Amino acid sequence: MIDYRQTVITQYRDSLTLMRLLDDWNDDIDPRAFFSAWLVNVWNIETATGYGLDIWGRIVGVSRIIKIQSGKYLGFSEADDLTEEPWNTAPWYVGNGNGNTNSSNLTDEAFRTLIFAKALANISDGSISSLNHILTILFSADGPVYVRDNGDLTMTYVFSFAPSDLQISIVELDGLLPTPAGVTVGYEVAS
Numbered sequence: 001m002i003d004y005r006q007t008v009i010t011q012y013r014d015s016l017t018l019m020r021l022l023d024d025w026n027d028d029i030d031p032r033a034f035f036s037a038w039l040v041n042v043w044n045i046e047t048a049t050g051y052g053l054d055i056w057g058r059i060v061g062v063s064r065i066i067k068i069q070s071g072k073y074l075g076f077s078e079a080d081d082l083t084e085e086p087w088n089t090a091p092w093y094v095g096n097g098n099g100n101t102n103s104s105n106l107t108d109e110a111f112r113t114l115i116f117a118k119a120l121a122n123i124s125d126g127s128i129s130s131l132n133h134i135l136t137i138l139f140s141a142d143g144p145v146y147v148r149d150n151g152d153l154t155m156t157y158v159f160s161f162a163p164s165d166l167q168i169s170i171v172e173l174d175g176l177l178p179t180p181a182g183v184t185v186g187y188e189v190a191s
Contacts, residue, residue: 002026045115053111062118062176064111068102068169104166113138118176126180128155134177138170139163155180157187 004026005013012018042052057064106114117138124130131147135157139145143161150156157171170176171187179185 049108053108056115060115060118060122062114064106066104066106066169068104068165121176121178124178126178153182154184159189162189
C-alpha cells in the first residue's frame with residue numbers, strides 16, 4: 001500500500017509493537033481511496049457534490065436553500081421589482097422576505113454557480129465591471145444582463161429576459177451581489 005516507514009520518526013522505528021500496529025493498520029486500511037474521493041467530492045469545488053458543496057457554501061457564506069418570493073403583489077415598494085399587479089388583483093406587498101415565500105433547495109450545479117458568484121462578490125471592488133462579471137456568471141445562460149449606473153446614487157440590474165422567481169430571489173438575496181455604499185439598487189426587464 002503506502003510506504004509509511006519514512007514518516008515514522010527515528011525514536012519510534014525500533015518499537016516492535018508500534019511498527020507491528022502500523023503494519024497491520026496499513027494492510028487493513030488503504031487511505032488512498034478515501035483521499036482520492038475526498039479530493040474529488042469535497043476539496044475541488046469544480047467537482048464537489050452534495051456535502052462538499054455545502055462546506056464550500058459555509059466557507060463563502062451562502063446557503064443551498066433559498067427563499068423564493070412567489071406570486072404577484074399590489075403596493076408601492078414593489079413597483080419596479082417585477083412583482084407588481086394592478087388594483088384589486090393581488091394581495092398587498094409587505095416587503096422582501098415577507099408574505100408569500102417558498103424555499104427552494106438548489107441543485108448541485110446551481111449551488112456551485114451561486115458559490116462562485118458569492119466568492120467573486122466577497123472579493124469584488126464594487127465596480128460596474130465586477131458586478132457585470134458576477135451577473136454574467138449567474139444569468140448568462142438565459143440572456144444578457146448588465147448593471148446600469150443611473151447617475152443619481154442608484155443603479156439598476158437590467159435583464160434582457162423575464163427572470164424567474166428563483167432568479168429574482170437570487171438578486172434580492174441579501175449580501176450576494178455587492179452594493180456600493182450609499183447606492184440604491186433596483187432591477188428591471190429591458191423591452
